[in-house]
Amino acid sequence: MEVREVALAAGESYELRLAGRGARGYVWTWQVTGDEDAVSVTEAPHAPVRAAPGAALERTYVVRGRCPGGRARIRFAQVRPPYPQEAPYDEFVLEVEVVEVTAS
Template sequence: MEVREVVLAPGGAYELRLTGRGARGYVWTWRVTGDADAVAVAEDPAEPAAAAEPPGAPLPGETVERVYLVRGRVAGRARIRFAQVRPPYPDEAAYDEFVLDVTVR
C-alpha cells in the first residue's frame, strides 16, 4: 500500500491516477476520514473521452487508468483511503490500496 502526502490551498486540486482492473471486475472506492469537510473527491468523467485510444470496452484482463480529482475545500487534514474491490464479493480483501493524506491550508 502506497501512502502519499499532499498540501492544497482551499479551491486547489490534485489529480490522482490509479491503475484500474475494471475488465476483471474491480473498481476503486474511497473513504474520507479526519476532517472530511476539508476535501472533495470525484472521479474525473472527462478523462475517458480525452484518451487517445478508441472508445470501447477494455479487453479481458486489460488494465485501465482511472483519474480522481481531490479538491481542497476548507482548512483541515483528511485521509483518503482508496481500495480496489470487487463489489459482488464484499467480504473479499481489497486487491490494492492507496492512501492520500491531504492537508488543506
C-alpha cells in the same frame, strides 16, 4: 499499500491516477476520514478507450481542497462489489492538508 501526502490550498485540486482492473470486476472506492469537509473527491470523466480484453484501464480521481486548516485521509480500495468479504486487491492512502494561502 502506498501512502502519499499532499498540501492543497482551498480550491486547488490534485489529480490521482490509479490503475484499474475493471475487466476482472474490480472498482476503486474511497472513504474520507479526519476533517471530512476539508476535501472533496470525484472521479474524472473518462473517454471511451479501445483496449485489449482484460487490459488494465487507468482511472483519474480529483481531490480538491475546501477548508483551510483541515486535514483528511482518503483511503482508496480496489474491491469487487459482489464479494464484500474479500480483502481489497490494492489500496492507496492520500493524506491531505488544506493550507492557508498567504499573500506575499
